[in-house]
Amino acid sequence: MAARAAVRRACHRDIEGLVALWRELMRHHAPLDPQYDLVPGAAAAWRVHLAGLLGGASGAVFVSGEEGAPGAFCSVELRPAPPLLSEPGRAEITDLFVSPALRRNGCGRALVEAALVWIRERGIARVEVRVVAANRDGQAFWRALGWGDFVDVLQRRL
Template sequence: MTRPSVTLREARPDDSEDVGFLTEVWAEVMRRCDAEDRAGDVVSLAARAAASPDERLILAEYDGQRAGAVLLRLATLTPLNLEPVVQSLSPHVHPAYRRKGVGKALVEAAAAFAEERGVAHVMTASSSGSREANRFMARLGFGPLATLRVAPTAVVRARTGAQRAPLRQPGQTRQLGQVLAARRAVRRESA
């Protein structure tokens, strides 16, 4: 008996089954909105990737069934380090197809895209809470480059001292609130 094989192909923005699968498998990493808007986001991603020589949206199929996906994008290592890199964004395998070679095939697709474009490095990211995904990437040779942290703007503002005076642009005079506070202080002193 032969083992089912993993095949790779580009996702099609006009295929509702591709869009539905991608919306489901990437649900945790996409913006929080209704399913229709997420499906629209997937269509936009797939159309952009199909039109760009620097992007590919790859679907992995296992025995003819959609099993995983990854978005590949040519970029720079960081906005400051302009060394080219292939970003392997959100490589996900459907839970029913894990440990069947699908994840490895997606990483191989990223390496092939990098070689095709003459790029020396591939980078990816996995959720900090996903021990299995992080161990998988480490086994394939990926090491940590940075730790990305995220917080709501309101929390950052509260914890960095929002009561501080806002920064002024060159040539900008004091804010109205500062002017009024200074006038109140002068009135209190003279009363």
């Protein structure tokens, strides 16, 4: 089994590699639901969002791989709660992708563990992830890590 690359915080040198990984993540989801069809220029918009995550306090991106050449990533964002709830807020794992050649070697697990450390350090006690019901890899992964059902989001196309 190949040694697993260490997980680290993403830096600005990783941005183009992260955009390439995000495109693959979108390609993985495209056959699962039409909502993942991208408009021209989508990658540029995501690049801007990503740059904000790298520089801000409201989210973080973890990667595996050499600086400038990430092979996997996990992004997390803080979601403050409205002031009527006792829970101050939650975190959300917004994207997770491991390049096919690196899979089933603990990389996804290590990225999520790094994200959970970052979340706990901010005093947040609950994390959500949205997983498409038909995403077999994603469903198997999250459930193997002990994550469970919370809300069923139902949809109807008109």
